[in-house]
Amino acid sequence: MCSxxxxxxxxxxxxxxxxAHSPDEPGGKGLWLGILAYRLVSFAWLSIQALAWRxxxxxxxxxxxxxxxxxxWVVVLAAKRRWERPAAxxxxxxxxxxxxxxxxxxVGEGQxxxxxxxxxxxxxxxxxxxxxxxxxxVGLGLLAGxxxxxxxxxxxxxxxxxxxxxxxxxxxxxxxxxxxxxxxxGAVGVVSRVLGRSAAExxxxxxxxxxxxxxxxxxxxxxxxxxxxxxxxxxxxxxxNKRGKELAARQEVQGREVGxxxxxxxxxxxxxxxxxxxxxxxxxxxxxPLRTVLQxxxxxxxxxxxTITTVGQIWFPPEGVEGLSAAxxxxxxxxxxxxxxxxxxxFAEEEDESVVVAxxxxxxxxxxxxxxxxxxxxxxxxxxxxxxxxxxxxxxRISSAPGRGAEVEFRVPVRRRQHEH
Amino acid sequence: MNTDGGGGANAGEEPIRVMVVDDHPxxxxxxxxxxxxSGIATVVAEASDGGEAIELARDSMPEVILMDLxxxxxxxxxxxxxxxxxxPHVRVLVLSASGEEADVLEAVxxxxxxxxxxxxxxxxxxxxxxxxxxxxxxxxxxxxALVLSEFRRIAAPEPGEPxxxxxxNEILRLVAKGYTYRxxxxxxxxxxxxxxNHVQNILAKLHLRKRYELMRYAIQRxxxxxxx
Numbered sequence: 001m002c003s004x005x006x007x008x009x010x011x012x013x014x015x016x017x018x019x020a021h022s023p024d025e026p027g028g029k030g031l032w033l034g035i036l037a038y039r040l041v042s043f044a045w046l047s048i049q050a051l052a053w054r055x056x057x058x059x060x061x062x063x064x065x066x067x068x069x070x071x072x073w074v075v076v077l078a079a080k081r082r083w084e085r086p087a088a089x090x091x092x093x094x095x096x097x098x099x100x101x102x103x104x105x106x107v108g109e110g111q112x113x114x115x116x117x118x119x120x121x122x123x124x125x126x127x128x129x130x131x132x133x134x135x136x137x138v139g140l141g142l143l144a145g146x147x148x149x150x151x152x153x154x155x156x157x158x159x160x161x162x163x164x165x166x167x168x169x170x171x172x173x174x175x176x177x178x179x180x181x182x183x184x185x186g187a188v189g190v191v192s193r194v195l196g197r198s199a200a201e202x203x204x205x206x207x208x209x210x211x212x213x214x215x216x217x218x219x220x221x222x223x224x225x226x227x228x229x230x231x232x233x234x235x236x237x238x239x240x241n242k243r244g245k246e247l248a249a250r251q252e253v254q255g256r257e258v259g260x261x262x263x264x265x266x267x268x269x270x271x272x273x274x275x276x277x278x279x280x281x282x283x284x285x286x287x288x289p290l291r292t293v294l295q296x297x298x299x300x301x302x303x304x305x306x307t308i309t310t311v312g313q314i315w316f317p318p319e320g321v322e323g324l325s326a327a328x329x330x331x332x333x334x335x336x337x338x339x340x341x342x343x344x345x346x347f348a349e350e351e352d353e354s355v356v357v358a359x360x361x362x363x364x365x366x367x368x369x370x371x372x373x374x375x376x377x378x379x380x381x382x383x384x385x386x387x388x389x390x391x392x393x394x395x396x397r398i399s400s401a402p403g404r405g406a407e408v409e410f411r412v413p414v415r416r417r418q419h420e421h
Numbered sequence: 422m423n424t425d426g427g428g429g430a431n432a433g434e435e436p437i438r439v440m441v442v443d444d445h446p447x448x449x450x451x452x453x454x455x456x457x458x459s460g461i462a463t464v465v466a467e468a469s470d471g472g473e474a475i476e477l478a479r480d481s482m483p484e485v486i487l488m489d490l491x492x493x494x495x496x497x498x499x500x501x502x503x504x505x506x507x508x509p510h511v512r513v514l515v516l517s518a519s520g521e522e523a524d525v526l527e528a529v530x531x532x533x534x535x536x537x538x539x540x541x542x543x544x545x546x547x548x549x550x551x552x553x554x555x556x557x558x559x560x561x562x563x564x565x566a567l568v569l570s571e572f573r574r575i576a577a578p579e580p581g582e583p584x585x586x587x588x589x590n591e592i593l594r595l596v597a598k599g600y601t602y603r604x605x606x607x608x609x610x611x612x613x614x615x616x617x618n619h620v621q622n623i624l625a626k627l628h629l630r631k632r633y634e635l636m637r638y639a640i641q642r643x644x645x646x647x648x649x
Contacts, residue, residue, distance in 0.1 A: 310570075349597075
């Protein structure tokens, strides 16, 4: 149960499931101040009662000693915010129960039940049950009330009246007292839970608002990027239109010129699609979408058509972007120059705590043999690619066989950032 | 991607009846001329939005429908759902310009037989038309990645919720990496036919998932049967 207590060191409550309630939140502050005020007032009342009936007290030294100690405790509790500690609350409950039992010893024999002399320890101990209810919820609040009720029954015994000798009226009075303790602990627990819930909702609303602001900022950035690309698309379209008309007016048309126009249109379509696919979503703070990184790495690779496939939305830490991007680019350029491939795919997925990026081609392939490659002086590119990935704490795996294309796999560990929802 | 088994000219065979659904007339013209030049297909109808597509599909009896997803009034996904439910023998091939992932996946979940980006070449499109007509899904690398993410979205499926076997997962990854069925078969030491069967099963599970989702939705809403 103690794991529900969220007050250690005055830490801000961040778990919306917590039934207990932090004194640092607006609603909670009111509740705690109220309980503290009740404690002070009831302690003062206890002292006044003791003064008024001082002539009727048995064991005066015991009464005044207990009241003094209780007074010191009240001050310590209030001044040092000791109520935030579960152990302090348990001690508080124990001392309150002791005070109740003790009261049986300090008033005249037979005077605690049904007599017209006020029973001096009734009011103050309730604050212990209230505090536990506020901190730990309804269940423990009720339990604390029960502990006090048992103490109340024991005070009769301490006063010299056996429980079996109590009259129905006296039982009723005892029952009233017990009900009062238990109800107070439980009721404060309920209030605290309600306050806790509404505070959690408020917190959620605040977080949602913050996310909303972030999203708006991202959308603005996206739009700025969009305008740039739309500009280049419009320009390309205008050019296609103009050149197309010129070509149509000519007697003879060179295939190469038409091809150039088609190429231009294709490039713009590619850029536009990349823009649409990189639509911003809920991004963890300080992370960038891997797809955008890969699109940038692929942009402008000529000689082989490249498809990018990613399994879901993958986020990547910005400090790794340069290295990964350069490695992917190198792998693709190698494919374009040497593999005679008809196409290449850049595939990305998340696996456990790593991001896996594979560059795969359907080209001529090769025997992957580091020793052989080194002898032939072909290790240079491979070494620099490996170096970049290893710098990120990652690994490179290459699999290929003659006639079977090749697959270069980068595996980079990504520490998942702690971000609360 | 996979041209094994003879595409292109299919002498003696009737051309495949194709309907093109797209709101751009220029695009429809382009597809019509590409397909008819390839000699394997003839365009029997053109529709410019989803509602029109549903009506024309009933009347003109196409075998294959090339469907854009972004359409005015009735969307491509909705039209696909209607057409597949009403005319189960008609194959819908999604041809999308932007590859908006959610839409593409949704279209495949409601019964589209495949998905190509609009920048596919004329030969790729003709080949895809032939393959879907023959009942083979057109499972591109990007679609495989989408399907993988759909199955991984829920890490721990509830009992009864269709999930992938380890082998299916492996095959999907290879398709997403751009391997052809033939290459996958070689790599895993299985036959092409087996690879195709796995892909069919994966798609069937995707459709089951859709039905499972509808059922769960219906139960949550307190209805006693899934909406049709």
